[in-house]
Amino acid sequence: MEPTISEKAWNPELEKKILKQWEDEKIYDFIPQENNFTIDTPPPYPSGRPWHIGAAAHYSQIDMIARTARMAGKNVYFPIGIDRNGLPVELYTEKKHKIRMKETDRNEFLNLCRSALDDLEDEMILIMKNIGISGDFANYYRTDSEEYRTLTQSTFIDLWKKGQIYLANRPNNYDWVSGTTIADAEITYENLSTKLVYMKFKIKDTDKEIIIASTRPELICACKTIIVNPEDERYTQYIGKKVIVPITNAEVELRTHHSAKQEFGSGAVMVCSYGDQNDVALFRELELEEIVAIGLDGRMTKVAGNYAGLKPKQARTKIIEDLETNGFVEKIEEIIHRTPISERSKIPIEIIPMEEYYLKQKESVEKIKKLGQEITFHPTMHKQILMNWLESINIDWPISRRRYYGTEIPIWYCKKCSEPYVPEPGKYYKPWNEKCPISNCIKCNSTEFIGEERTFDTWMDSSVSPLFISKFNRDDEFFKKVYPASIRPQAKDIVRTWLYYTLLRCEQITGEKPWTEAWIMGYGLDEKGMKMSKSKGNAIDPLPVIEKSGADTFRFWSASEINHGYDFRCNEQKIESTKKFLSKLWNVSRFLSSFPIIESGIPNESDKWILSELDNLVKECKKGYDEYNFFIPAIAIREFTWNLFAAHYIEMVKARAYGIDFSDEERDGAIFTLHKVLSTILKLLAPITPFITEYLWNALYSKESIHKQMQVKAENLEIKSDITKEILEFNSKVWNEKKSQNLSLKDSIKIEIPKILEPFKKDLESMHHLED
Template structure:
């Protein structure tokens, strides 16, 4: 009998991946059918922000999300898996400013917006191609855009509803302000970075005693806004000053010395000046002590008129200048260089200031308890990230400032009557641009005036992003679709851990406010891709690896198998090319295994030998672990189990043990004996292809269609363990046989210096301590493999 492989390919050629993707585009197994009787599974896939450079770590996270979609389809769900692009917000404005030389304050607004749109369109084309090359099975060509009129109309509709319910209001209060971006930012957009600074020790004269009290401060430029000095009530050094008056150096303003527990006796001198506003402790103290704030810094990050000799200077220049003046006038005791954590804007890493501004706010404090309840109710992978959300919820102390003084974002749909100040908010449904359009009303319902000022501010981008789950489930647009997907479906949020406090938190908040429901049943957290040295990839460091560079060398399947095999759920990982090469080698190994197995006829049943029962029992145990791992969305565990089964058991041992029997190369074996091997080989390969399909979709589909069906492997059900394959006795002996195989191979190669196919006698094995007794049912395959005389 001639055994000729049906699969001719000897090495996996990832150029085939494009051909396989074209098959999928002509088929319908991956398309969502809302009328399907299957249970619905909704994946609120994070819409990536279009950028000129997309690094490999960010891109391959979408492979993990695609694995979820593919696995859930095979587990029997109808999967809604949309792709979108998050196109609102600062990043594109900063790009246009830096590379096109257009500034939003010195450029016609429409011209600036058009420049942003054009750049975003170019970036999206490239990113769509990358997603396709990563073999993402979704409607990429028709991806949604958060800057589209219908998306922005939905964002505005949610604002209108919450405004009408009294959950949004306008107020002037201290806010985080980015002098570079010239906008208010929320607490969730603030990061703390270690920066070099100074600690200036400054003498304040005590009016009543003419003594000096020394203040240590990192913000001497805010002396002009100092309205009190506090000392700890129990600090013996300062008890005599309680209730007395201090005179602010240079500015000669009289301020109270107040005992307060917020003063830290162990920092600096233990005496602290309270300024508007050095940090959020100052904000709290001003409210508590009913102090009148002085605006020392303007929106450009320059000192105001009240700063006197340092007015007009940028903060850093002002800090340096005021220290010089203090020294000249004899108030400076000393200056220490320090490294301390300072708040910066996460987008541009500019040090923020706290400036009173009039903004729109969304109430969030009343919802902390229900959001914590949701945090506990949701299923997390991995579990430990639940604590991140709970800690963030506990840290929230103020309402969310949702307005921004930028341009490329969804406009706030409000017009203000110029005569009486009445705020007109239009009915929902349309996309409004108040800065450009007249309101859909003739006269002010309060005073009858017809003169309006359209709102120029826009929303914080998270106001758009936080309703992505509502947008993809057609909230307010298709009631039946919404019911079947959002209300009746299982909803999952996959995302990075770095945006738990923003995207996840704000989504839970907004969805609850709008629907009274929990946004998700599942949260899947992926880690961050780092460079070989463990550093975050950044243009700043010059260490960004583009996904195209990896895909051009190894293809998508190898990249996907690497990320699944390398990364435990939620863990950061290093992008090391040698490991991606290792994943590619595994795929070639799998192809060679498939090529070998394709030589043999496919049989539905056969008389099994002990060796065949053993590999099926191993397969069965692997299926149990793999099914459990897929249900937990643990792709690392899936990939690891597949790798060890294919490489360490199927290829290294079973194929070698059964080869002479399968190929009828030994006269002691009959065709009936061979059929047992054919059956076990094909069953092993079929099941490996099925369970590997969500992770390495192209090679599995290619081999599957070559051997088993014209219908895609991805249209099949995830295989379950079979009771009839629970061969416990054979499993136990088979594992001993694997150990013996390794011992015999080592003996031949390292001790006897023979080739592995050379004969060896039982006596030689015994002389070298290898006991081959008790191999009931395995003897003939074992003897044939090792050519035992």
């Protein structure tokens, strides 16, 4: 009997053929029915090469969700999208072409961004296809498409009309040389030498004074309170007292706050709008009213009195002189200060309040908490990230950005009276480049308009993904069938952003939750447990790894190494060595391919034993698959296949399967059981390693794809775990005995079979060549 599988090892090259087979047969196409299972797939962001290997692992697992659901009999809708809005591509483009966004023609800059995205996107699509993602690539979407941006704008217009959007002044990082708000990502820190000025502040109605140290004395005019550490006994007596600010003579309260460090300066800190990020946090937390001391031109404003019009640095020099002249200075120290610097203009940034659009969210918090409670989280513990975040929300969401590559805010303003005009939803608008859709201002009848130049925060786009994939506003019938989606799979680090914003936006628009389940994956770290980054040089490029080891190896590594929800380490060697298991599976199948497939057989005791263990495995796998935790089935299947089925059962029944010294009936029992076990293993493993299982399934059992089969159900057989232990121990004993006697495994030996193993006597005798 020759094996029908002739190659001696699994060849990852076969994956390409199988991919084509799936594509040709269109086995993953989606037509909405009644039992739809919609996956709100995260659209990855093409931010630069290489793509993160942790992300490749992440998408592998999302595909396992799809395949698990499909084999559970669900009609799976698995859309694929690419997220293309936002800052990273702008920075990438500026760097690549050595240009500055604000100094480049907007249309030209957008085109450069678009072509950069196209290149990066191609590689991501290639990786996703190669790792076996069973999504609908033919219809993949982009968040910067006209269709998508129309949705983002329409939802904004809807919320505008409902009064959920407002304009407000809030502090932002500001680079006054470039004249733009900058993101935290664009700030670097430099240790610069600066003066720490110890100033005397009088306590009101006493003759006492306290010393306050500051590197920004020019902001004294914007000082709103003085803080000391609650445990700082030097100041206990002054808590709650009014303090007189030098020069301005303003009265401010002295209060306690844990952020004041006793050992820095005098331990007492003046809180000004805005010296640093801590000031921003304190103004917000203590609900202080801000004073704008620095304007958009980077100069002191009129609240600075005599110092108005000066640059902060000049004002600092002058105010130190004046403080000294008036006897307000105790001493001045030269210190090294960690100063935030704009990455582009290399100047210290200022924190300046700017007018931006906000989406109301504070009043939705309770509703979102309730929705959060209704959604099943996998794993449960990560629901806490959302709940903690909801607890800490204390401002509304700033949604406007002074950037180019994003969805435009669809507003025009009357040139004469500034009245805003928001157009009708259902169309994609570019106000910076298009005429206002109305000809006359509703308020003053003027005919001239100015288009809004700002774009949305990219989360405004990403947060409506469940609406986009369900064709909200585009196809009502489709929408009704697939919304809410079944599951949102995503990474842990964006629960506070993507997951939360999606809940908020979808609730505001539909009044419903966007999905019934959320699946949260941990974070991919390097082999030492450090975050991967290009600058550290520890980033692993997934493409060569997948090409070398094959998608199934990579996927099995991902399933067997990553416990769901926890952070995981990526190690190329580990990935490569996972191949050994696939090799084992391949050779088990190759062995079985030399026996005919028979419909039924009468299992003997050995057969019944492995079938009961198999049934136990089915149960164990179901437990994992039910919560989309692939770690559980991966480990259990490997353990069973390698350490029970191959190592013990196959060895026990080999002679019987060949029919040597056994009756035909006994032989058929073995062959029947072998195939039953293998076909079950293949099905159990199919969601995790779709390629090799498909190949073996086709080669041995059926030409119809394994991914169209129903998952195996447990038969609830009685489990004989004490027998298992005895068999393993007995086999080990025989092998050791032969070894110590320098015998080959095919030599005969005389060892007594324990009583409990009596039912397996004939199989064990033939396996070990035991003498009577």
